[in-house]
Every structure is written in structure tokens, then in C-alpha cells.
Amino acid sequence: MEEGGVNVIDLTQADESFIKELVELGAEELRECIQCGKCASTCPMALAGLEFFIKRIIHAANLGLRDVLLEDSSVWGCQSCNRCVEICPMDVKPYEVIQAVRRAAMKVESCPANTYEGLRNLYRFGHAVYPKGYEERRKKVGLPEKPPTAISFDELRKKYQEVLKQTILEEIAPFPLD
Ligand code: SF4
């Protein structure tokens, strides 16, 4: 919530059960955070200017602000670099908190549309990013239609799909897993 240019946290939204859910989803050391800010001082996304990033996400998670977190698209901007994990003096593993929030969001299908697009591509082609017309463009510059990655090896792609089917994707099925 924003009032007169200052971010105000609405504590009436605090939900203890969401904190427990995040802990169960992998944010096991969440409660150890002392809000020192070291994670934000090293996070490339926070340094790039994302307003609501890692330290605040940990804070919101510790307050159980479910709606705030599930509606925050910056959660999906984490680059998985793990700098925050290395620097945190309390071993909170902030990256794991991000992952737990993402898992919670997946459970209620509250994630950006391009996340599903990336997952669908990953499932079908073995690439999260698979732009339209890719084969044509490769051919034009003298490359084989498909790169020598999972997309070119059916066996490998099927193994990939088996692994993805063991995740929450099987449960929420945001696209056909055939
Ligand atoms: S997660 Fe760790 S580094 Fe980040 S504010 Fe909390 S204690 Fe500090």
C-alpha cells in the first residue's frame, strides 16, 4: 500500500498460516531473518532498481502477507545467482524463500502468463525460450533447423518431461501434459 510516497504495510493482512506454508515449501530458515539488508546489497535485481525485492520479500514473508507476495511480479525476476545465500549472516537462504513464494503462487496459479509460456516451452521443446520462426531463421544463416540440444533428441526430451511430471505441474496442469 502506498501513502504519500511511503510504502505502508497493512498488518491486518498478516497471515500466520502463510508463513507456515512457506516454511513447508522450503523457506525453512525464514524466521531467522534480522532484516540486516545484506541480501539486498548484493542482489543484482535489487541493484538494478526493482523496488520490491529481496529484503522486502523476506520481510513480507515473515509477516505472512500472502496477497502482497502472490501479486508481486518481481518475485519472478530472481536470477538464481545465490549471492544472497552466500552473504546472509543468518543462513536464511533468501533464494529458497523466493522459491517457496513461487511454489505457493504456482499452487494457486498466481504467476505471470509468460511463466506458463516458459514452462510450456520447456515441456514441449526443452527450452524455456523458444521464439516463433526460430527454425526458419536458423536455416537462413546456414544452421541446422534445430540446435543440438534437448529439442533434437526425443529420448532426452521425454526424460525431461518425466521429471517435470513429478513436480506440481502434474497437479495443477496449466497445459496438457501428454
Ligand atoms: S535474509 Fe539474511 S541477509 Fe537478508 S535481511 Fe535477512 S538476515 Fe539479512
Ligand code: SF4
Ligand atoms: S538468487 Fe535471486 S534474490 Fe538472491 S541475489 Fe540472486 S537474484 Fe537476488
